Amino acid sequence: MVFTDVTPDPIDVVEVLKRVAAAEDGAVLLFLGVVRNHAEGRSVDGMRYDAYEAMAKGVLAEIAREASERHGTDRIAVVHRVGDLQLGDTSVAIAVSTPHRAAAYAANREIIEEIKKRLPVWKKEHYVDGASEWVEGAAPPVPHRAGGTA
Amino acid sequence: MAIAVRTLFFAAYRDLVGAAEIPVDLPEGSTVGDLVASLRERGHPFSSLPPAPAVAVNRTYAGPEERLAGGDEVAFIPPVAGG
Numbered sequence: 618m619v620f621t622d623v624t625p626d627p628i629d630v631v632e633v634l635k636r637v638a639a640a641e642d643g644a645v646l647l648f649l650g651v652v653r654n655h656a657e658g659r660s661v662d663g664m665r666y667d668a669y670e671a672m673a674k675g676v677l678a679e680i681a682r683e684a685s686e687r688h689g690t691d692r693i694a695v696v697h698r699v700g701d702l703q704l705g706d707t708s709v710a711i712a713v714s715t716p717h718r719a720a721a722y723a724a725n726r727e728i729i730e731e732i733k734k735r736l737p738v739w740k741k742e743h744y745v746d747g748a749s750e751w752v753e754g755a756a757p758p759v760p761h762r763a764g765g766t767a
Numbered sequence: 768m769a770i771a772v773r774t775l776f777f778a779a780y781r782d783l784v785g786a787a788e789i790p791v792d793l794p795e796g797s798t799v800g801d802l803v804a805s806l807r808e809r810g811h812p813f814s815s816l817p818p819a820p821a822v823a824v825n826r827t828y829a830g831p832e833e834r835l836a837g838g839d840e841v842a843f844i845p846p847v848a849g850g
Contacts, residue, residue: 672826738849739778751779754848757821760830
């Protein structure tokens with residue numbers, strides 16, 4: 618079952634991995650995004666993640682569903698955290714399980730890239746010198762024509 | 768006839784306009800593009816919003832030609848930075 622969530626709670630990585638376990642799979646891949654201590658030459662001591670939570674939950678589910686269809690596995694779990702995170706905290710965990718490794722790598726990579734393109738989440742870096750700034754992000758792809766029925 | 772929509776602002780746009788949510792009345796038949804233009808015409812601070820920001824209507828990304836209806840939730844989405 619594809620599982621996704623956007624949550625203020627700390628991410629339990631073992632719990633995420635357990636969600637994708639399946640007897641038919643020989644490859645289990647886990648990606649973790651973690652808060653690092655530097656950005657473009659500045660020292661970082663924390664990060665705040667904000668989300669349009671109601672929409673982000675839907676977009677994350679859609680991203681996982683698309684990867685599931687494209688790579689033929691429903692053993693996918695993706696959890697994105699929001700709120701105030703400290704250095705080393707996990708901001709996102711992506712687990713994919715497939716019979717063979719190639720599909721796990723491809724699906725996992727695709728999910729993080731799509732998150733970066735269109736998940737309505739923003740992060741504010743807090744620097745050691747006391748300043749803080751929104752991280753420059755990516756403009757999500759927006760339809761250019763009104764699409765059929767909404 | 769006017770329609771009333773809820774506009775939501777996040778992250779840098781929220782800091783810019785100084786509010787998370789603003790109710791806006793628009794003429795019937797207005798599009799996303801009309802809403803953006805009408806807000807920008809209010810002047811500071813709205814005039815600092817980009818002329819073609821990413822927008823979601825009822826939690827789905829929508830283009831500037833999309834028609835709005837009363838009660839729609841229209842979110843201004845700054846460039847995203849998840850992960």
